[in-house]
Amino acid sequence: MYVVGLTGGIGSGKSEAARLFAELGVPIVDVDIISHELTASGQGTLEEITQVFGKDMLNSDGSLNRAALRQKVFADREARKKLETILHPAIYNKAMEALNKNATAPYQVLAIPLLFESDRYLKIINRSLVIDSSPEMQISRASKRDGLSESDIQKIIDIQIPREKRNALADDIILNDGLIEELKEKIKRVHEKYINTCVIDNSNP
Structure with a gap:
């Protein structure tokens, strides 16, 4: 069983990334x-x-x-x-x-906001992928999506791991500050990478 831990701060685009992985046939387990x-x-x-x-x-x-x-x-x-x-x-x-x-799938995605805040899930993933975004973009997206005030969004950001530390811990990072088409292309590229990684891992038990 090969598991990619998908994470990122509030408003980073984790859910959209998970949806794009699902479109490629990847099983998604979303803790939210x-x-x-x-x-x-x-x-x-x-x-x-x-x-x-x-x-x-x-x-x-x-x-x-x-x-x-x-x-x-x-x-x-x-x-x-x-x-x-x-x-x-x-x-x-x-x-x-x-x-x-989903254990027989080439790989699957575990979407979890607080991946690095606890070792509970770190021990079951093979690789981590951070969807990264600027604080300004996070606040803009979360405000439009959830109707939260900027101060409420900032409170959520404050209890999550700092952006710099999250990125430092990640195996892979996708910057999501552009259009959805850009994110889609980036997801496709990392998907191909994970498929190839799984093939290699399975051939070397």
């Missing part, structure tokens, strides 16, 4: 999607969050009020740790299940 699935209405994980943080973290229809929870954990370090204790093990288990299902 898993997190949303685990916190959907009726899920045990959502019940745990409600027990710890209170029912004011829910919308009137019983779904998770993500904006309220985000505001709470960004304002309180201990609250963030409690949320991570609930979510991270469950997300990891689901991610491993998905990766094992």
Whole structure:
């Protein structure tokens, strides 16, 4: 099983990169999607969050009020740790299940925002790919996508690993400050590189 860890800061274009890999037939395991699935209405994980943080973290229809929870954990370090204790093990288990299902693929992509912040996933990836972007571009994209204020986006950037350190730890880096067509071409090139790498690795067990 060959796994490429795909990461990058908020608004860097990770999700778009993952979509482009998927268009090339690469299996994608996205921890953000898993997190949303685990916190959907009726899920045990959502019940745990409600027990710890209170029912004011829910919308009137019983779904998770993500904006309220985000505001709470960004304002309180201990609250963030409690949320991570609930979510991270469950997300990891689901991610491993998905990766094992795709084990026969030449390679697969594990999309994860906080790849380098914990060694939990570093031990299961073969290679890391950072989608890099300038802070100005990150803020612009995240603001348009999520409707967040610049200060809220900056809070998210501040709890993520610094850009320079993230890039220093990466095996591969794609700068995504241009048009989608440019990103698409860069993804194609790195895809060919990974396919060739997998062929070599499989021939030398």
